[in-house]
Amino acid sequence: MPRLPRAPRPDGAAEPRPVKLLHIGAALALTLAAATLLAGGLLAGGLAWIGLPSTLTLDTGNLLEIIKISLAVVGGIGGAVALVVAYRSQLYAEPQRLVTLGLVSATQEEIGRRRRTFAVTDTGREELVRWLGEPAEASQHRDPAMLKLFFMDAAPELIEPLARRRVEELSGTLRFLEQPGLGGVQPSHLRVLTWGRATVRANLAFWRSVLDDLGGER
Incomplete structure (x- = not known):
């Protein structure tokens, strides 16, 4: 893929607000807690479904195994959420970056769903042609x-x-x-x-x- 330069910041544009790690940590903690409760509920429902008695006594080993299963479920849920968030962020951020660089133009509907349509500009086409003229990297095969x-x-x-x-x-x-x-x-x-x-x-x-x-x- 072509390596594109960073978009210059217009004069007078405000600097981006710093990311507050405290807010991120709180959101992650809430997500982890919710996922843990969900995993615990699913596990309890599964145990009840297979007919285990509610008064079942668990030793330390069994309890540790249940905790491992819950953490695995939580990790899977967290990974899936992270992938979706990263994909959506990239999907919406990249076209806007290309607009800022002048490589594509954007038009937005005035009514309805207000969808945005992107089109390659003359500058964008020149950048594409420049990239096409560069030597191609060696191919990689993974099987x-x-x-x-x-x-x-x-x-x-x-x-x-x-x-x-x-x-x-x-x-x-x-x-x-x-x-x-x-x-x-x-x-x-x-x-x-x-x-x-x-x-x-x-x-x-x-x-x-x-x-x-x-x-x-x-």
Whole structure:
């Protein structure tokens, strides 16, 4: 992605207000408390649902396990909330930053939902062309299934389930990529789509060959 300069601050613009860590800490504490209560309620409901008596006596070990489960649930809830907040913040902040830099323009509806529409400016198009002219970085490939396959001599019986899952997943991906009309009409978009289809077909053929090899080894 192009590296964009920071937006200059207009003359006379007020400095941003410092973030008050005390307020953030209080909000986090309230969130943690609410999530803990929710996790405790869910855990109690689950215990009641499976029929455990309300007078059940717990030793220290069981109590610690329950606390661990509650903290795990709280951590999961907190992580999900953090991801949503970060995504929404980035979604709304980035277009406005581009407007401030003069790379896009924004128009807002006067009535109704007052939606904002963004359009690339001449300056933004020049920046895009400049970035397109830069040398592309070396590509990186990350395939967790291939990494597992590399170490599968430690458990050969797990190769077939892994290969079958990959064949199923890649077949679904290829069906999606081969939908009629996918990719629009822009030539460069269609070229990238062609590359994606070819890559998935090659991966699918490889994992099918793994299954064929396993059949021959039996």
